Amino acid sequence: MSGKHRGTERAETAGKAELTALQAALAAEHAAVYGYGVVGGRIGERSRTEARSAYDAHRARRDALVREVRDLGGEPVAASAAYALPFPVPDAAAAARLAARLEERLAGVYSDLVRAATGSRRGSAAGSLREAAVRAVRWSGESVAFPGLAERSSAEQPGAAGANPSASTSASR
Numbered sequence: 001m002s003g004k005h006r007g008t009e010r011a012e013t014a015g016k017a018e019l020t021a022l023q024a025a026l027a028a029e030h031a032a033v034y035g036y037g038v039v040g041g042r043i044g045e046r047s048r049t050e051a052r053s054a055y056d057a058h059r060a061r062r063d064a065l066v067r068e069v070r071d072l073g074g075e076p077v078a079a080s081a082a083y084a085l086p087f088p089v090p091d092a093a094a095a096a097r098l099a100a101r102l103e104e105r106l107a108g109v110y111s112d113l114v115r116a117a118t119g120s121r122r123g124s125a126a127g128s129l130r131e132a133a134v135r136a137v138r139w140s141g142e143s144v145a146f147p148g149l150a151e152r153s154s155a156e157q158p159g160a161a162g163a164n165p166s167a168s169t170s171a172s173r
Contacts, residue, residue: 019072021116028109029062030079035102042095101135
């Protein structure tokens, strides 16, 4: 096997890893948009502007990720019709906890994208990781030393960004 051939294989593998990480980030942003819809419906008046700002930021990031996936030749992962939340959200306090959880999970997904991406996409992913970490601190009042990595050390529930696609809810729509 020639060195040139091995280099091409490595580039293809890296490209697949980057596309996979982009798709995971897109799935997480879909879940975050859904989750912030729940947050916005339950959050107190004082935090509503912050929730709306986060919702808008996640919608914009989701749309940008759709374009990036297509630019790499992929078919963007679609949003689920509904997601199962990680816990009940009956009031403003639970809504703030959900927002923090969404952002913590996004930080983990963007940490993976930082590792897989190159060039300007890596810089963009690092910026998204930073934004998720800052929002998580705002919502929870707590921080971690290495945002995006601490989330990976705890037992993760399946699904992106703290919200799982819900087959029962999807089927009932």
